[in-house]
Amino acid sequence: MRVKVVDNELIDLSGSLLISSGAIQYDFIEEQKKTQGVVVFDNCHRALPLVSDWLTEELSLKQTPPTTIDTYAKNISYLLDYLRNQKLYKNMRLDDAFLVIQSHTLQEYFSYLKNESLLSSKTIRNRDATYQSFFNNYLCIPRRDGKAIREDNPYVEGLLSNSAKSKVVEMCSLNELKALIWCSHSERERALLQFIYDTGIRRTEVTRVKKSEIDLAINTDKSALIIDHDTVAYPSHYKALPIAGSKGRKREIKHRFTLPSVATLARLKRYFSTPEYRRLAKKYGSDSPAFINSEGRPYTPSSINKLLEKLSRRALKSGLIDRPIHPHMLRHGFAGSLLRSPDLGSHSVDKLVVLQHCLGHAHLTTTQIYTALPYDIYGQYADNSGEVLTRANLMELVATKTKKKVPLR
Known part of the structure; x- marks a missing residue:
């Protein structure tokens, strides 16, 4: 997985093939001073449209810093890698798995991480919160046409992982x-x-x-x-x-x-x-x-x-x-x-x-x-x-x- 975050930056497209071929006018590009957006690529260098659009919205609202955007992208990619090893999701296109995944599959993923001792309960909870935000704030809310991308929401009853155990603060003496x-x-x-x-x-x-x-x-x-x-x-x-x-x-x-x-x-x-x-x-x-x-x-x-x-x-x-x-x-x-x-x-x-x-x-x-x-x-x-x-x-x-x-x- 690779993620590219452009946060209100000036992009130089003077060497673009689109300009040299005449497809777009460079004078128009010069007027576009700053660009903002996020593109997430899978392991085959293909852009993931749903995830990219969600993270671009998060960035544009100016409530989520680029470092957190990068964490969200990684958390999404870890889940996709897991799903692609599952028979039901193996041949699904790009990030379409999020359109059909159910709560029990997400819970199985969290149990796998816990049982294999791959992650701490706090890190698992962090991933769970990322997926909840993806569904609650993007996939399952009405879009510009008044319809949600996905009607049912696996997070309708809240987070799916077990609560992280609180730890005593580690303090440098x-x-x-x-x-x-x-x-x-x-x-x-x-x-x-x-x-x-x-x-x-x-x-x-x-x-x-x-x-x-x-x-x-x-x-x-x-x-x-x-x-x-x-x-x-x-x-x-x-x-x-x-x-x-x-x-x-x-x-x-x-x-x-x-x-x-x-x-x-x-x-x-x-x-x-x-x-x-x-x-x-x-x-x-x-x-x-x-x-x-x-x-x-x-x-x-x-x-x-x-x-x-x-x-x-x-x-x-x-x-x-x-x-x-x-x-x-x-x-x-x-x-x-x-x-x-x-x-x-x-x-x-x-x-x-x-x-x-x-x-x-x-x-x-x-x-x-x-x-x-x-x-x-x-x-x-x-x-x-x-x-x-x-x-x-x-x-x-x-x-x-x-x-x-x-x-x-």
């Missing part, structure tokens, strides 16, 4: 964070890891963080956030940092603030002063990204994944950790560190509201999953005298113990 940082030979990577842990930022949001925003946060005297029309004060050893969020409606950027510690921002400020960063950031001018890789490009979600994989392997080999750490575990680590910090909110409800805002959750119920953290993880840190350490204290300790000497001149 402070010791695991320090182990990862120790295994990096670059202050650039060390500062990035501490920043993700101390802000709760998603890996997809890292690219949009600007140096100018961090500079402004360092120099501001702001000491309160407005959350749901209420003013929430925070201590001076935290700074409000704007984040261009990745979970806005209709794929629009949803802005929020998070609260990194002064120690983490100071670490970034020192890195910004190094010859390496100044050299890499020079071409960006005043719009320089805060995090630039060794090749001079902003970090991407993929490169952050690879960084965590590399450092996890090193830390595992050295015996510093006993499990791989992925980027979202750093985000969970931020959540745990904020909830156990005694200086952010006078009681648990206040802390949850602040955490909801910092993480960019639309609903407080999503944030409440962190209240189920095991006590040995959720418990508070204390120094030798028994005084409970704040999140700011802990980040200062991390910065001090993992500092890598970088020449400023």
Whole structure:
């Protein structure tokens, strides 16, 4: 299966055979500045019309990002591959199987995935939700002519797979964070890891963080956030940092603030002063990204994944950790560190509201999953005298113990 997603992009058709043969006029093509659409191909390089049209609609509504479109296409292709090994569907044309498939066949597919231990219950549920959306939002609703492509709906009673079992949140501990940082030979990577842990930022949001925003946060005297029309004060050893969020409606950027510690921002400020960063950031001018890789490009979600994989392997080999750490575990680590910090909110409800805002959750119920953290993880840190350490204290300790000497001149 192959999928091509064109999201409001300019397409150059100047070399098209249609133009050279005179079938269409190139002057007309020049007027079509941007193109948007999705084409999904099967293993024989044939376009799947039903799936392609559905995903094109999803993309045009601007509620489904291209990455999710790609996931939908893959989920559809996995089901088609399964059906083509079944006698009833073997000789069906393209994606016509979706016009006749019944709920019991879908349930058999999910049982096959579960019984063969091919996928987790959560992943199976994700595929089920994709197929439900395909039927409910495309195949089984009236089209332009007033008729639905398919009259009966196998999803009329809801999802067909068993509900996914909820899991305890996997959180990167402070010791695991320090182990990862120790295994990096670059202050650039060390500062990035501490920043993700101390802000709760998603890996997809890292690219949009600007140096100018961090500079402004360092120099501001702001000491309160407005959350749901209420003013929430925070201590001076935290700074409000704007984040261009990745979970806005209709794929629009949803802005929020998070609260990194002064120690983490100071670490970034020192890195910004190094010859390496100044050299890499020079071409960006005043719009320089805060995090630039060794090749001079902003970090991407993929490169952050690879960084965590590399450092996890090193830390595992050295015996510093006993499990791989992925980027979202750093985000969970931020959540745990904020909830156990005694200086952010006078009681648990206040802390949850602040955490909801910092993480960019639309609903407080999503944030409440962190209240189920095991006590040995959720418990508070204390120094030798028994005084409970704040999140700011802990980040200062991390910065001090993992500092890598970088020449400023």
